[in-house]
Amino acid sequence: MEKTMVKKRSVLTPTLIAIVGFLTVCPIVMLVFGSFSTGLGAFGEFTLDKYILGYTDPELGGIIVNTIIFVLGSSMVATGLALFLAYLNTRTDIPFKFLFRIISIIPMMIPHILFSVSWVLLLNPSNGLINLFLRQIPGFEDLAINIYSLPGMILVEGLLDLPIAYLILAPAMASFDIALEESSKVCGGTTLRTLFRVTLPVLRPAILAAFILSLVRSLASFAVPSVIGMPGRIYVLATHIYQSIATGFAADFGKAAAIGMSVLATSITLIYIYRYLTSEGEKYVTISSRGYRPTVIELKGAKYPLFSVVGILSMILIVLPVLVLFYTSLVPYSMIPSAKAFSMMSWKHWIEVVNDPISLLSLKNSVFLGVVGATLGVMLSVFVAYVIVKIRSHASGILESLSFLSFSFPGIVIGVGFMWFFVRTPLYATIWALLIGYIATYLPYGVRPLASAFVQVHSHLEESSQVCGAGSFTTMRRIVIPLLIPGIVSGWILMATMFVRELTLSVVLSRPGTEVLAVQIFRFAEDGLWGQLSALGIMMIFISTALVLLATLVGMKFKPVEEGE
Amino acid sequence: MEIKIKNLSKYYYSGGKTIKALDNVSLSIPANRIFTLLGPSGCGKTTLLRCIVGLEAPDTGEIEIGDDVVLSTEKNIFVPTENRGLGMVFQTYAIWPHMNVFNNVAYPLQTRKVPKDIIRSKVEKTLRFVQLEGFEDRPATKLSGGQQQRVALARALVAEPKVILFDEPLSNLDAKLREETRKDLRVFLTELQITAIYVTHDRIEALSLSDIVAVMNKGQIVETGEPRNIYLNANHRFVADFIGRTNLIEATVTSQEESVTTVDCAIGRLACRKRADIKPGDRVTLCLRPEFIRLKRGNASEAQNVFNGQIKSLVFIGEAFEGEITIHESQLFIKTEPHSDIEVGDRANFTVDPDHCLLVTR
Ligand SMILES: Nc1ncnc2c1ncn2[C@@H]1O[C@H](COP(=O)(O)OP(=O)(O)OP(=O)(O)O)[C@@H](O)[C@H]1O
Ligand SMILES: [Mg+2]
DSSP states (O other), X not given: OHHHHHHHHHHHHHHHHHHHHHHHHHHHHXXXXXXXXXXXXXXXXXXXXXXXXXXXXXXXXXXXXXXXXXXXXXXXXXXXXXXXXXXXXXXXXXSXXXXXXXXXXXXXXXXXXXXXXXXXXXXXXXXXXXXXXXXXXXXXXXXXXXXXXXXXXXXXXXXHHHHHHHHHHHHHHHTOOHHHXXXXXXXXXOHHHHIIIIIHHHTHHHHHHHHHHHHHHHHHOOHHIIIIIGGGTOOOHHHHHHHHHHSGGGOXXXXXHHHHHHHHHHHHXXXXXXXXXXXXXXXXXXXXXXXXOOOOBOOGGGXXXXXXXXXXHHIIIIIHHHHHHHHHHHSSSOOOSSHHHHHXXXXXXXHHHHTOHHHHHHHHHHHHIIIIIHHHHHHHHHHHHHIIIIIOSHHHXXXXXXXXXXXXXXXXXXXXXXXXXXXXXTTTTSXXXXXXXXXXXXXXXXXXXXXXXXXXXXXXXXXXXXHTXXXXXXXXXXXXXXXXXXXXXHHHHHXXXXXXXXXXXXXXXXXXXXXXXXXXXXXXXXXXXXXXXXXXXXHHHHHHHHHHHHHHHHHHHSOSSOXXX | OOEEEEEEEEEEEETTEEXXXXXXXXXXXXXXXEEEEEOOTTSSHHHHHHHHHTXXXXXXXXXXXXXXXXXXXXXXXXXXXXXXXXXXXXXXXXXXTTSBHHHHHHHHHHHTTOOHHHHHHHHHHHHXXXXXXXXXXXXXXXXXXXXXXXXXXXXXXXXXXXXXXXXXXXXXXXXXXXXXXXHHHHHHHHHHTOEEEEEESOHHHHHHHOSEEEEEETTEEEEEEOHHHXXXXXXXXXXXXXXXXOEEXXXXXXXXXXXXXXXXXXXXXXXXXXXXXXOTTOEEEEEEOGGGOEEEOSOOTTSSSEEEEEEEEXXXXXXXXXXXXXXXXXXXXXXXXXXXXXXXXXXXXXXXXXGGEEEEBO
């Protein structure tokens, strides 16, 4: 009996290492091979041509400068805002604290491409709604605030990365040991001085971690650089790579791979620094065992001014994009809201979208990828998390590192890597290619909630079930699975919403017949079909929301407390 | 039910080193008594317990519960935990947070496919027994530490196992509750006439709760006996030291007499409890419990086992004086009746009954 159990485990770990290893290492290896080869169809012989071609490009210098400014700038915006919000929420008596939870979660459900598009609709120089509005004011007739610029990109990307930075900073601040601050005050430090001399330095690892994660995100970002950067002819590495594979006949995957290599290397380095910081961070941020809440700082007169900043931010992050898109989907062309505009409203764009076969196909594909992909991804995550948390052998350490690797994957680069693999298989241009790519890139989003769920299932809980006479099947059914349900649900929600809105990887892997929502929206944006784009975008938000509700309902069906007998 | 353990060994391999968690343990646990495994942290108590329930697979050995061999590495027998029919209370209690009290307690009966009405009546009876009547519908997460402990006990008892095992079940309770629960537990277990194996590193818990104590060290059983016997007649230095506060003094055997063994040590020549297995010249350790060192008044010179010392420190703790005395440069702990009129700095004579001078080896 025991013998067979040992056997099962010893098969499980290598199998998972093989699967996850394939998912994460395969695209990297293919990318490396591809960058040294002559073409996509056949590797040909070993050559450095693509590197020479890619790195002697005279435009590359400017692109790298743009990338650095964009990535650093947006990460500073994201971390700064997140710090501000986290501090207000965890340490002060600011009202309506529930808003902070909303700010930290809802934007994850609004696809990045739609968020970017809504800013284009508001602030593009020719007919952005805000520009149109301001031009009505005498003296501003020639005004054109231009979103198609580096500051515009930085602002939008910063807002997009805000939630993830907040999710790292808020818990760190909440678990901060208040005694450190109190002793500073006893020594005569003012609130502000304490903040800058004690609180922020102690939180430095968490702040750095949030900053680095934002760097990785913005380096991988494609939505903002493509929707906002490209029309203004501002290229960063992601769009530069995209250009070399997207220009019709002259698509050059080799050059894309050669440049992608440096992006990937940077990204992996950053992620390992991040990982080091978060494991180090636990030493710094002391969780107070005495368990009382940090004292709340009274904002007094600053309370409502500060709150209005938070209110405006949540408007900008959540309400505005949806509102702008919905409005745009109803009016025939860009015009500021007025009686005339309302009288011209119609469902025309919606009807066009519903009658557009490619849009419908993309809807169908994205729903399929969201539901099936998330389900498969969560199943894999359950096993991976189990091995990482419960088996704790040398091999499980390897598995953890492997599954963590994809955290650093810039979608477009990994897409290029996968292309080299898929063209050699019958999977090429099928929906399964996208599915595999998605799971590979987003695996950590499933593994993390499940790993923390497994941590909560103390081994004694399983063992006492065995002592009570339950076999491993009953123990699984009545003890382990019910305790995992919350983790499974949140893993599924995360994966499903990410898959429904996936753009960066899909823009490389999607072929005619396997269009997905975000790519279709991207095409609409390229063609300037804002009305149809908005209609499809609203549908996309509906689908994401519906999936979240569905998963939550299913999770509630397995109530945490068993009733009666 | 009696439990027999033969030559049980369990090794762990970590970082290239082999840890002998259990080193060839042989043990016989009598039926229907409270048997305690006592030992310092890391000595292998939990490992032994887990081997008995079957949560750990030993490297070698044999375990017999009643007439059933549940483990024999020689005959390749391993009865899985769920078929051993035991009850166990974990250190963390392992109350399932997603179930209410009723389902937690009913679980062992449900896995054994007992009819529902019998389950209900048995759970009720057991909850009444552990004084948790009316808690059936309470979610498990809304229980105090002491209540969780009793739910865990109820769950271990409900299927009427012949053997129940406890792994430091009181270590998560505060001092007062721990004392009360210890008393209750002894009453419960004696009333039930059940074989109980109890693991603890707390000597007072072990002494006051058990019928038999086995002291463990480094994966081995050092000594087994009734609490009083172990306390008063330990044979090993480790046991004497671990089971209670004591003075340990290196000594050399000078002679074996009819009723006593005499030794020489730093505080002089003492007549000790007779130990036949040592001979003059052997190095032994003298064990003097503080509470057996008494003040000796009047003429001291002709009496046996009298030594003169100076009082170095003295603390009044209510029921006694605790302190240290200096005798020829060695220090001894003493514990003496609270009405003594001694003070720090006084010189006084002290005496110990030879029967309380214990000679221990190793
Ligand atoms: N899974 C394991 N892997 C490696 N070593 C282990 C493992 N479990 C226990 N050990 C080691 O075996 C030895 C005995 O452990 P055990 O848990 O039985 O001690 P214990 O007497 O119960 O201690 P405590 O009073 O602290 O609970 C210890 O040295 C421990 O470090
Ligand atoms: Mg233990």
